Amino acid sequence: xxxxxxxxxxxxxxxxxxxxxxxxxxxxxxxxxxxxxxxxxxxxxxxxxxxxxxxxxxxxxxxxxxxxxxxxxxxxxxxxxxxxxxxxxxxxxxxxxxxxxxxxxxxxxxxxxxxxxxxxxxxxxxxxxxxxxxxxxxxxxxxxxxxxxxxxxxxxxxxxxxxxxxxxxxxxxxxxxxxxxxxxxxxxxxxxxxxxxxxxxxxxxxxxxxxxxxxxxxxxxxxxxxxxxxxxxxxxxxxxxxxxxxxxxx
Amino acid sequence: xxxxxxxxxxxxxxxxxxxxxxxxxxxxxxxxxxxxxxxxxxxxxxxxxxxxxxxxxxxxxxxxxxxxxxxxxxxxxxxxxxxxxxxxxxxxxxxxxxxxxxxxxxxxxxxxxxxxxxxxxxxxxxxxxxxxxxxxxxxxxxxxxxxxxxxxxxxxxxxxxxxxxxxxxxxxxxxxxxxxxxxxxxxxxxxxxxxxxxxxxxxxxxxxxxxxxxxxxxxxxxxxxxxxxxxxxxxxxxxxxxxxxxxxxxxxxxxxxxxxxxxxx
Numbered sequence: 001x002x003x004x005x006x007x008x009x010x011x012x013x014x015x016x017x018x019x020x021x022x023x024x025x026x027x028x029x030x031x032x033x034x035x036x037x038x039x040x041x042x043x044x045x046x047x048x049x050x051x052x053x054x055x056x057x058x059x060x061x062x063x064x065x066x067x068x069x070x071x072x073x074x075x076x077x078x079x080x081x082x083x084x085x086x087x088x089x090x091x092x093x094x095x096x097x098x099x100x101x102x103x104x105x106x107x108x109x110x111x112x113x114x115x116x117x118x119x120x121x122x123x124x125x126x127x128x129x130x131x132x133x134x135x136x137x138x139x140x141x142x143x144x145x146x147x148x149x150x151x152x153x154x155x156x157x158x159x160x161x162x163x164x165x166x167x168x169x170x171x172x173x174x175x176x177x178x179x180x181x182x183x184x185x186x187x188x189x190x191x192x193x194x195x196x197x198x199x200x201x202x203x204x205x206x207x208x209x210x211x212x213x214x215x216x217x218x219x220x221x222x223x224x225x226x227x228x229x230x231x232x233x234x235x236x237x238x239x240x241x242x243x244x245x246x247x248x249x250x
Numbered sequence: 251x252x253x254x255x256x257x258x259x260x261x262x263x264x265x266x267x268x269x270x271x272x273x274x275x276x277x278x279x280x281x282x283x284x285x286x287x288x289x290x291x292x293x294x295x296x297x298x299x300x301x302x303x304x305x306x307x308x309x310x311x312x313x314x315x316x317x318x319x320x321x322x323x324x325x326x327x328x329x330x331x332x333x334x335x336x337x338x339x340x341x342x343x344x345x346x347x348x349x350x351x352x353x354x355x356x357x358x359x360x361x362x363x364x365x366x367x368x369x370x371x372x373x374x375x376x377x378x379x380x381x382x383x384x385x386x387x388x389x390x391x392x393x394x395x396x397x398x399x400x401x402x403x404x405x406x407x408x409x410x411x412x413x414x415x416x417x418x419x420x421x422x423x424x425x426x427x428x429x430x431x432x433x434x435x436x437x438x439x440x441x442x443x444x445x446x447x448x449x450x451x452x453x454x455x456x457x458x459x460x461x462x463x464x465x466x467x468x469x470x471x472x473x474x475x476x477x478x479x480x481x482x483x484x485x486x487x488x489x490x491x492x493x494x495x496x497x498x499x500x501x502x503x504x505x506x507x508x509x510x511x512x513x514x515x
Binding site: 152 | 318354355356358366375376408410411428
């Protein structure tokens with residue numbers, strides 16, 4: 001193994017990427033783990049916001065619909081980098097103001113929680129639109145049938161509408177997840193040590209830019225490939241009972 | 251369940267025999283008045299056929315009975331229990347309307363089976379989740395019902411893989427699973443290919459024969475004449491004529507009904 005790496009001139013890179021110091025591999029993996037934590041959290045928060053947002057836009061009163069329209073329009077209009085800066089500083093400012101008002105001192109905002117909040121709000125706007133479209137694509141007869149049998153509204157949402165809309169929502173939601181994993185990189189601007197920031201630090205300390213950014217790119221690629229496999233299975237499950245467009249097996 | 255105390259006591263014989271009573275029902279969509287004050291009573295065991303041309307309001311009337319359409323005004327009494335309504339006709343007691351709906355099983359023109367569930371799952375859905383019947387018991391009953399409508403071997407199939415006739419029979423099994431006091435059929439054969447109509451009508455005919463109370467909106471005049479004991483002819487939102495099938499089909503009095511019958515037969 002070492003011989004092979006030597007002959008390819010990669011021995012130095014392998015050493016830089018090794019998991020234990022002086023290698024920086026451990027830092028990269030820790031950054032990846034932070035990135036994934038934030039992506040998971042933001043995605044989950046985004047889905048919850050999206051579900052309420054979609055229902056609010058479809059069935060809410062005028063005020064609810066207007067507020068949600070402002071939310072989705074503004075979030076989707078402003079570049080994410082700008083939003084992250086705004087939401088991060090506004091968020092920590094509000095928390096500190098509250099803390100001061102309650103007689104507390106300055107609060108150090110937890111990076112992961114802040115990242116989840118910032119990206120979750122962004123994701124929520126997109127999820128609102130994806131889920132709104134998916135809910136509208138459910139044949140109204142399916143919901144009407146549930147109603148006609150006396151199913152309460154919340155149960156109808158849980159047992160009929162959400163399962164029936166899943167097949168329409170999954171492709172869009174898969175996109176949204178991949179965007180979530182990569183948007184975590186933007187959190188580097190507020191000094192959060194996710195994968196991209198860890199990579200930049202490693203690279204600038206060692207001057208091995210190519211090695212580290214290639215390694216980081218590889219990690220992002222692995223995440224994407226694994227996600228693709230997972231979403232393919234979810235989509236297959238969501239489409240149960242629907243004949244494939246190619247025809248054939250059930 | 252708390253149904254018992256709300257229902258009229260059984261000693262009130264005439265009222266308890268009234269499965270459905272609709273009084274002076276009005277319904278407008280915007281400026282268009284679709285129902286202009288219809289009244290209708292179905293007693294226990296009645297099979298009421300509702301006929302009429304397109305746009306006569308027959309489906310709207312049927313759908314108003316379980317409040318899938320909100321009436322504009324009127325009174326609806328189900329099994330002796332008056333449905334509480336706001337002044338604008340919307341049901342004012344959500345729990346009451348949900349409880350009443352569980353006793354009125356509806357069969358739709360477009361079947362409306364839940365496509366992400368197998369036939370068995372479709373049939374047990376309401377008993378298990380709404381009526382809280384133990385799952386094993388619901389499954390056993392569902393198999394019996396699917397057997398009964400001739401789909402015993404299709405329990406694990408998804409609706410999309412079945413013909414329209416099979417889907418409609420499954421929808422009837424789903425309706426039977428809630429043990430309804432009244433079944434509402436909204437043009438159950440209108441979306442079917444002609445060769446599939448017969449299999450569905452056979453199932454409905456059997457249900458009528460066992461004394462189930464049914465309201466049936468249909469275009470199948472021969473069938474209506476055969477299974478119904480009361481026929482209602484709607485014309486532009488009003489009941490133009492009603493009576494026994496022999497009277498309505500054999501000896502129609504109104505010109506419009508005569509014209510309608512000659513146009514559809």
